[in-house]
Amino acid sequence: MSAYAALAEPHRRQILDLLLDGERPAGELVEHLGLSQPGVSKHLKVLREAGLVAVRTEGRQRVYALRPEPLVEVDRWLEPYRAFWSKRLDALERHLEENP
Amino acid sequence: MSAYAALAEPHRRQILDLLLDGERPAGELVEHLGLSQPGVSKHLKVLREAGLVAVRTEGRQRVYALRPEPLVEVDRWLEPYRAFWSKRLDALERHLEENP
DNA sequence: TGCTCATATTTCCATATGGAAATATGATTT
DNA sequence: AAATCATATTTCCATATGGAAATATGAGCA
Numbered sequence: 001m002s003a004y005a006a007l008a009e010p011h012r013r014q015i016l017d018l019l020l021d022g023e024r025p026a027g028e029l030v031e032h033l034g035l036s037q038p039g040v041s042k043h044l045k046v047l048r049e050a051g052l053v054a055v056r057t058e059g060r061q062r063v064y065a066l067r068p069e070p071l072v073e074v075d076r077w078l079e080p081y082r083a084f085w086s087k088r089l090d091a092l093e094r095h096l097e098e099n100p
Numbered sequence: 101m102s103a104y105a106a107l108a109e110p111h112r113r114q115i116l117d118l119l120l121d122g123e124r125p126a127g128e129l130v131e132h133l134g135l136s137q138p139g140v141s142k143h144l145k146v147l148r149e150a151g152l153v154a155v156r157t158e159g160r161q162r163v164y165a166l167r168p169e170p171l172v173e174v175d176r177w178l179e180p181y182r183a184f185w186s187k188r189l190d191a192l193e194r195h196l197e198e199n200p
Numbered sequence: 201t202g203c204t205c206a207t208a209t210t211t212c213c214a215t216a217t218g219g220a221a222a223t224a225t226g227a228t229t230t
Numbered sequence: 231a232a233a234t235c236a237t238a239t240t241t242c243c244a245t246a247t248g249g250a251a252a253t254a255t256g257a258g259c260a
Contacts (some may be wrong), residue, residue, distance in 0.1 A: 001103070008108040009248080013177070020180055026207060033166035039249055041208055060257050062205050075178055078171060086166035087195055109218080111224055124239060141238055160227050160236050202260085209254065217246070223241065230232085 003070035006050035011035060012043050016052060016066060023065040025058075103170035112143050116152060116166060121179035123165040125158075129157060 006012055011033055018024060018032055030040045044064060047053040051070050056063045106112055118124060118132055126198055130140045144164060147153040151170050156163045 002108070002110075004104075004113070005108040008102070008105040010102075011248090016181075020184060027205095030207095035248095037207070038209080038251080038252060042248075045208080052166070057257085060204095062207060066181075066184065068181050068188065071178060071181050072185055074174075075182065078175055078178070081116075081166075081168055082175065084120060084166065085172055088168065100110045111218090130237095136220060137237070138221080138239080142218075147236080157227085159236095162237060171233095202231080204259080205257085207238085207255085207257105208253105211252075212250090214249095215247080217244100219244095220242090222239105227235085227237105229234075 001046055001050050003050050003052060003074055004044055006052055006070075007044065007074070009046075011040075012047055015040075015043060015047060015064075019053065019064060019066040023056075023063050025061040025063050027061070029064065101146055101150050103150050103152060103174055104144055106152055106178055107174070108171075109146075111140075114163075115140075115143060115147060119153065119164060119166040123156075123161050123163050125161040127161070129164065151180065 014033060015029055018029060026040065026044060027037075029044070030037050033040055035043075044053065044055075048055065052067055053064050054067050056065070114133060115129055118129060126140065127137075128143060129144070130137050132139055135143075144153065144155075148155065152167055153164050154163065154167050
């Protein structure tokens with residue numbers, strides 16, 4: 001699954017947001033999400049396959065960490081759009097200056 | 101549908117990319133996409149509902165234009181992740197300097 | 201070895217999705 | 231008003247998706 005498709009699901013974005021604060025074992029993610037354990041595990045699988053998270057086994061726990069590389073790609077895709085909307089904002093500013 | 105979900109489909113991203121160059125009538129998008137006309141029309145509907153495009157009727161044509169606002173939201177969501185990966189790249193750089 | 205904890209996988213179900221084909225709509229031309 | 235052009239909507243189908251419940255796996259412990 002592509003990074004874009006992985007990000008389409010709100011719970012998966014929430015998982016990534018949680019991992020921004022640092023790595024966490026799967027169980028901790030389950031606590032925060034209010035989803036069933038198997039449900040979270042499925043989402044983690046999708047995120048793994050999209051390369052958005054990495055797992056490490058530590059004792060009986062599976063510790064998940066953020067892998068931002070696929071997001072870099074999304075960020076690059078957005079690049080030309082940033083030019084587009086800042087152009088628009090500039091035009092708005094000029095308009096406001098000329099019509100105060 | 102959320103902007104994220106709208107972006108999950110490659111053809112829809114392609115449509116947005118085409119609109120970066122300027123507005124275009126639906127038919128022109130059909131030509132470029134190699135999809136059936138109804139197929140493209142469905143994707144356009146999704147993009148409309150996600151607020152990613154605007155339509156204007158011009159004679160018998162329907163001219164589509166990019167509306168970047170929802171992408172700004174995605175860009176904002178990405179913001180903290182940028183800090184995350186640049187931190188990582190910095191660490192890599194230091195490593196390379198110290199181990200040339 | 202048997203037991204328990206943490207997590208993954210499987211199964212089932214209802215719903216959503218994308219594509220192709222057919223049809224409908226609305227504006228322009230004749 | 232009828233015909234035509236551009237596009238939207240509907241219908242059908244196969245496949246994907248997310249969630250809940252049940253089950254399986256694998257590591258550490260008694």
